[in-house]
Structures are given as C-alpha cells and as structure tokens.
Amino acid sequence: MIKVGIVGVGTVGESVVKILEKNRDIINARSGKEIVVAKGAVRNLNKKRDVNIPLTTDPYEIVNEPQIDIVVELMGGVDEAYNVVKKALLNKKAVVTANKALLAYHRYELQNLAGDIPFEFEASVAGGIPIIKALREGLSANHIEAIKGIMNGTCNFILTKMEKESVDFDLVLKEAQDLGYAEADPTFDIEGFDAAHKLLILASIAYGIDAKPEDILIEGITKITSLDFSFANEFGYSIKLLGIAKKINNHVELRVHPTLISKEQMIAKVDGVMNGISVIGDFVGETMYYGPGAGGDATASAVVSNIIDIARGGKCSPMLGFKKPLESGMKLLNIDDIKSKYYLRVLVEDRPGVLAKIAELFGNLNISIESMLQKPKEKSKANLLLSTHECYEKDIQKALKELEKLDFIDGKPFMMRIE
Incomplete structure (x- = not known):
C-alpha cells in the first residue's frame, strides 16, 4: 500500500482525492499498488470540503508522519511551501507538486535535495497537458530549438474574446472573473508572471539553464486595445500571450509577452481557456501539445499520474533531466x-x-x-x-x-x- 499526504486540500486537492477514489480500480491496476490518501493539511478546519479524509492544520504532521510515502504539495506560495517540501525530502519522502512559483525560484535547490528521491511536477505547467514528460523523456534525444507556449488560460480567454467580439479589455476581464477564469486580483495572470514561472521550468528541462523571473523579459496584456486587433487582422496575425524560449548558439532567449503571430501557425488557433505548447526539436521537428491548462480536475489528473509513476517504482534522477551540465554551457541571452x-x-x-x-x-x-x-x-x-x-x-x-x-x-x- 502507498500512503499519500496532501498539503493543501483546496480545489485541486479535493479533486486528487476524488480521482483516487473514483478510479481506484484502474489506478491500482496500472500502478500495481493500492494508493490511499492518509491525511490532508488545510488552513481552516471549519471550511466545508467534499472529502472524507483526516485533516490537520499542521503540514508538518504530514511530512513527519513515518507511514506517509508521498507528500503532495498543493498549498501554493513560495517560502512556506519550500520549507514544507524541503522537510519532506529530508525525511526521504517522495514529493509531487503543482506549484510553479516554488519551482520558478527553487527548482535547482530542490533537485539537489531530492537526489534519487522521486520528485514530480507535471501539474506545474499547463495543467493536464503532459508537457514535462514530453520534454524530459519523449524528446530527450533532441536539442530543443524553440518552445512557444500559450500557458495561461485566463489571458487566452481574454484575448480570444477581444479578437472575436471586438470587446474592450476591462469588460472581458470582468466576464472572466464572473466565470471563475480570473481571480479577484488577476495581476499574476494578466501581467505575465504565471506564464513566466512555467516557461522557466520548461527552459530548465530543455536547456539546463537556471534563471529567475527577475532575469527575463515579462510583459502583460493590459494595454492591448481593439485597434491592435484591427492591425493584426489586417496583416494576418492573431495576438496571444506567449512564453518563448529559443536556442541562439550557446545562449537561450527567454521572454513572456503578448505577441502577434501568424494565423497560419497551429498555436494561433488555440482559443479560449485552452493551453497550447509548440516544441521544436532538431531531429523530430515541431511537436504540438494542446489541452486544458487549469481547473481542479485537469490539474489533479496530472498530479495523480505522477503518484502512479512513483507507485510503480519510477524514478527520474535528476528531476530536471540532466545528469551532467551541457558541454555547450547554455547561458541566458541578455x-x-x-x-x-x-x-x-x-x-x-x-x-x-x-x-x-x-x-x-x-x-x-x-x-x-x-x-x-x-x-x-x-x-x-x-x-x-x-x-x-x-x-x-x-x-x-x-x-x-x-x-x-x-x-x-x-x-x-x-x-x-x-x-
């Protein structure tokens, strides 16, 4: 039996519990083990949750519990989450996280701490799209020439609406908030920070480069108007918030910003809250990954797939996919x-x-x-x-x-x- 502890039983955490219960038969068959959630950590015990598991307000009860094999970190944030995950690894527990902000700042420290301990993070980028596994495993024979990704569903929903219905930014943002696609404070999404965190994770796997959000170009979508869409349409472009990584000799170019992109490109056809990521390898050519980038069930699906991998005895060491540094010594382009x-x-x-x-x-x-x-x-x-x-x-x-x-x-x- 594999016992799981979940730190942060919110929307995604509840969905993880639901998937493990509802799909128990196929999950047990695929993993070869019985997987059960032993305990969850929450901030408020009085808040109603649709789960039937023991709950605590102390995350360290989970990471210090000898019977728990896998710690799933879904609490969000950076500093507190880092301390919790660090303690779990020091206690030799496998870790699964969906926390892109944590990884944007601490992925290399966590890789060093993890060593041969399984540390999985598929849900940290593009929700239910298995882009981490594709880069780390499926495309590992290739030099990655470029990555271009729509990695934030909130921005993509807003830009799609503005393009197709000629609606102003403020009105579409309000609609996105009413529909639950955007937070009450949407800054993290609409200013490009969410997409930047995800791009940095992908860039580490593709190029072995350690960069922080402060090191790269990040711009949001708040100043785009209907006039910009008019120009774009006139010249055959769509406007998308893209995370872009490119290999330029032994340098890597990293940037997140609204982009005019030809309507003929596949990624320009990704609309609404969906995510799409194009990866170009030197031998495979262009591959395209499309699917839901957020939402409790889609994100939880990726979390559970990582739990199954660990239960099977799978290890990816090191977690970012490089056993030793690239001889070319990739550097961040100014x-x-x-x-x-x-x-x-x-x-x-x-x-x-x-x-x-x-x-x-x-x-x-x-x-x-x-x-x-x-x-x-x-x-x-x-x-x-x-x-x-x-x-x-x-x-x-x-x-x-x-x-x-x-x-x-x-x-x-x-x-x-x-x-």
Missing part, C-alpha cells in the same frame, strides 16, 4: 540582444511631416519600417500603427524613448513583438 520584429501604436497629431520625422528617427536607429496604417481619431489626431523588420530589443526601446520626446506625440507609444 534582454537587449533579443531580436524580433515589432509592432507599434502611436497617437500623433494629424499634420504634415509627422510620418517623415518618425521614419527619420527609426532610420537613425537602424530600424526599418515594414508596414504602416493610419487610423483617424477625433480632435485632429490619428493612431499610427506600424510594424518593423527585425531589429534588436535595445534599439526599439531607444526608439520608444525618442518618440516620447517628439512634440507631436500624444501619450506613451505602445509596442508588441511579432513572432
């Missing part, structure tokens, strides 16, 4: 050295000479304009929408600062990258 095409929206005074001065400014910074649209606005003003050929991030940022200084520019120019 943000300034990222190269991309760019889209800009600039509110200008509608008078002669404006376009010429903007083109001159861009030319002086070695930025070539590819296309341009002008949308009239009231009071003798116009929205100028333009895209560039590929250039360096440092040059486009310099251009944005110079644009703000021009006397015919109203407000702050808005920029998105084109993939």
